[in-house]
Amino acid sequence: MKISRRLAIGAGAGAAVIGAGALGVEYANRETPEPPAPPATDAQGHVVWRNWSGIRYSYPQLRAAPATEDEMAQILKTAPAPIRVVGAGHSFMPLVPTSGTLVSLDALAGLVDVDGERATAWAGTRLGDLGPALAGKGRAMANLPDINKQSIGGALGTATHGTGKHLPALHGDVTALRLATVDGNILECSAEKNADIFNAARVSLGSLGTITQVQLTTIPNKRLHRRVWLESFDDTLSKAEERWSTHRNFEFYAVPFTGLAANITHDETDEPARPRGPETDSQFLDLLKTLRNLFGFSNTMRKAAARVLLASAEANPEEAVDEGWKLLSTERPIRFNEMEFHLPAAAQLAALREVVDTIEAKRPDVFFPIEARRIAPDDAWLSPFQGGPRGSIAVHTYYKDDYEFMFRVVQPILRRHGGRPHWGKLNSLTGADFASLYPRWNDFLALRRRLDPQGRLLNDYLKGIFGV
Amino acid sequence: MHDRGGAGRVVVMKRTILSVALLLVLAGCNQPSRPSDEQLASFKPADARLAALYVQSCKACHANANSGAPLVHDPAAWEARWAKGLPMLVDHAIVGFQAMPAGGQCAACTAKDYEGLIRFMADHEGTP
Numbered sequence: 098m099k100i101s102r103r104l105a106i107g108a109g110a111g112a113a114v115i116g117a118g119a120l121g122v123e124y125a126n127r128e129t130p131e132p133p134a135p136p137a138t139d140a141q142g143h144v145v146w147r148n149w150s151g152i153r154y155s156y157p158q159l160r161a162a163p164a165t166e167d168e169m170a171q172i173l174k175t176a177p178a179p180i181r182v183v184g185a186g187h188s189f190m191p192l193v194p195t196s197g198t199l200v201s202l203d204a205l206a207g208l209v210d211v212d213g214e215r216a217t218a219w220a221g222t223r224l225g226d227l228g229p230a231l232a233g234k235g236r237a238m239a240n241l242p243d244i245n246k247q248s249i250g251g252a253l254g255t256a257t258h259g260t261g262k263h264l265p266a267l268h269g270d271v272t273a274l275r276l277a278t279v280d281g282n283i284l285e286c287s288a289e290k291n292a293d294i295f296n297a298a299r300v301s302l303g304s305l306g307t308i309t310q311v312q313l314t315t316i317p318n319k320r321l322h323r324r325v326w327l328e329s330f331d332d333t334l335s336k337a338e339e340r341w342s343t344h345r346n347f348e349f350y351a352v353p354f355t356g357l358a359a360n361i362t363h364d365e366t367d368e369p370a371r372p373r374g375p376e377t378d379s380q381f382l383d384l385l386k387t388l389r390n391l392f393g394f395s396n397t398m399r400k401a402a403a404r405v406l407l408a409s410a411e412a413n414p415e416e417a418v419d420e421g422w423k424l425l426s427t428e429r430p431i432r433f434n435e436m437e438f439h440l441p442a443a444a445q446l447a448a449l450r451e452v453v454d455t456i457e458a459k460r461p462d463v464f465f466p467i468e469a470r471r472i473a474p475d476d477a478w479l480s481p482f483q484g485g486p487r488g489s490i491a492v493h494t495y496y497k498d499d500y501e502f503m504f505r506v507v508q509p510i511l512r513r514h515g516g517r518p519h520w521g522k523l524n525s526l527t528g529a530d531f532a533s534l535y536p537r538w539n540d541f542l543a544l545r546r547r548l549d550p551q552g553r554l555l556n557d558y559l560k561g562i563f564g565v
Numbered sequence: 566m567h568d569r570g571g572a573g574r575v576v577v578m579k580r581t582i583l584s585v586a587l588l589l590v591l592a593g594c595n596q597p598s599r600p601s602d603e604q605l606a607s608f609k610p611a612d613a614r615l616a617a618l619y620v621q622s623c624k625a626c627h628a629n630a631n632s633g634a635p636l637v638h639d640p641a642a643w644e645a646r647w648a649k650g651l652p653m654l655v656d657h658a659i660v661g662f663q664a665m666p667a668g669g670q671c672a673a674c675t676a677k678d679y680e681g682l683i684r685f686m687a688d689h690e691g692t693p
Contacts, residue, residue, distance in 0.1 A: 134660040134667075137676075144676055145660060147667030154667070162673040186670040201672035203621055225625070246625070246670070375631040428625055430632045432666060 125387045129497035146199055148186045150434045150496045155194035157181075164204040166275070166283055166309045172200060173307060174281040178553040182303050184251025185223070187244060188521035189434055191558040192255070192302055202250055205309060211236055215272060217312045220250030228422025237318040237421050240264040240346070245426035250308045255521035256300045256480050258489070259425060260348040260470035262341040266482055268299040269475035270314045278306040279553045287312075297537075297544050299477040302520060304559055305548045321345070321421045322366040323373065325359060326414035327407060330453070333358035334446055341471045346425065350466035351453050352385070354396055355403035357411070359466060363425065366418055373417035373424060379431050382465065386495070389464040396457060433465060434500040436507055436523040437491035438516030439481040442471065445488025448514040452490060452507055459506055465493035478537035481517040491522070528562045599639040602630065608637045610685045618678055619685065622671035626664075627686055633664055635686070643687040654687075655679045 143156035202221025225245035240259035258266035273287035286295035346363040392399035518524035626634040635642035661667035
């Protein structure tokens with residue numbers, strides 16, 4: 098959730114005043130109880146692994162951190178199954194949980210080489226480390242997601258993306274990769290070599306093997322001008338298509354129960370750097386939570402209070418100039434759960450309006466803004482952006498709050514508008530559903546059977562959707 | 566009339582906010598000092614394995630004064646936590662607690678690593 102520091106600072110103090118004067122700070126700041134945690138170890142003494150938001154966990158009997166490709170290949174061949182690789186643990190779907198072997202690629206990290214536009218990195222490299230490493234060579238990834246903790250391998254595996262009408266998801270910039278397979282081999286894959294595996298492996302949920310190294314197309318490292326401003330949600334909806342067409346990166350957050358939207362643009366500039374400063378989005382989220390706690394019983398009062406508190410932020414856009422890797426991706430200190438679907442671009446805004454209206458009518462407990470982004474198409478077999486441009490809609494809930502409602506209230510809207518779920522984010526789709534959404538689904542299943550006939554890489558969730 | 570009333574409300578709200586801000590600043594005067602941002606950025610465990618794990622999985626939050634996490638080598642942040650006992654701190658680190666994601670999302674860390682990392686961050690490396 099990266100929105101605006103000025104917006105947060107100005108409105109946060111106002112929220113404290115309202116909270117103290119109305120029903121008391123304690124009432125305003127009341128918290129949902131901490132969700133129950135699983136035991137730290139199981140009966141056999143295996144230490145728990147749990148995802149970032151806390152809703153997925155398992156007790157792997159073996160943990161491995163290979164330092165070479167050969168070690169990785171050997172693990173795939175001999176370690177206890179299921180063998181699952183974890184990056185930053187930011188997936189909300191049960192992609193990682195395993196009772197077998199949990200593999201970290203943290204020791205297979207770093208920039209390997211930069212040759213012209215092509216950069217090669219180990220798959221365990223975190224995005225937050227890849228940015229400065231590339232910048233040191235005068236290069237940059239064209240686009241980034243809004244969290245920088247993911248490993249590049251994990252980000253590819255789930256089709257992680259940023260925003261920009263002419264910018265594909267991360268896997269769209271991959272030109273070659275090396276894949277360790279369960280027979281202990283390393284396959285070199287590109288459009289020219291093992292092309293089918295290349296097109297399947299770019300988005301493959303760790304089910305074909307382990308990507309150890311990726312080669313990416315990069316761009317010159319340039320400064321971007323970041324602008325963040327609030328305006329009415331209606332105005333944003335009416336101008337969104339134009340903004341996607343005219344800005345390098347454009348996204349917006351519909352702020353439910355306020356009638357407002359936070360708009361964010363990034364455009365290339367030669368202006369001198371004006372750094373963004375410390376992250377303060379958490380304060381903005383705290384304000385929205387306080388408004389929920391105080392006025393959740395009345396949408397009218399909640400909206401009126403929000404408009405008063407956010408008036409100064411509406412009049413004062415936040416601006417910054419810096420290298421793209423410093424602005425596009427950030428830390429996310431507040432944990433949440435998330436559902437995100439990628440819709441045909443033409444359906445995105447109508448669907449978003451419906452989602453916001455429905456949440457405001459049925460779920461006053463929601464306070465996180467709802468994110469809308471645009472992604473250019475690519476041709477990976479399981480890419481949600483395969484076949485045409487997609488518009489994403491992402492609904493978040495605080496990690497302590499109920500998220501199950503999203504399956505009943507939000508998912509049906511996004512599916513009705515033709516959405517494909519983000520592979521790492523909450524959804525309840527089955528293999529049959531995916532078969533109807535992806536033209537190359539059966540080709541992918543056949544290739545998976547060929548590369549991993551024993552299903553050593555499949556946990557229960559993957560066996561379910563692949564019909565194994 | 567509406568404009569004047571709105572302006573009046575804005576002035577009152579601004580004054581109230583300034584008063585609250587002043588109180589917060591004054592309250593902040595009594596807080597024990599924490600390490601400077603430069604110190605936060607430079608702290609690192611002496612042990613090479615722990616240092617690598619710290620940089621990979623802990624530093625982003627525990628050396629960031631805006632993250633809300635207890636800061637490395639900040640006595641005010643760690644005193645009450647340390648009093649709860651190392652086993653409870655290790656348990657919280659492994660399963661996650663409040664803003665802390667489980668294990669700091671360090672898939673390679675062992676229970677012994679967490680113990681060493683907590684001792685380092687709390688500045689109790691030599692304490693039994």
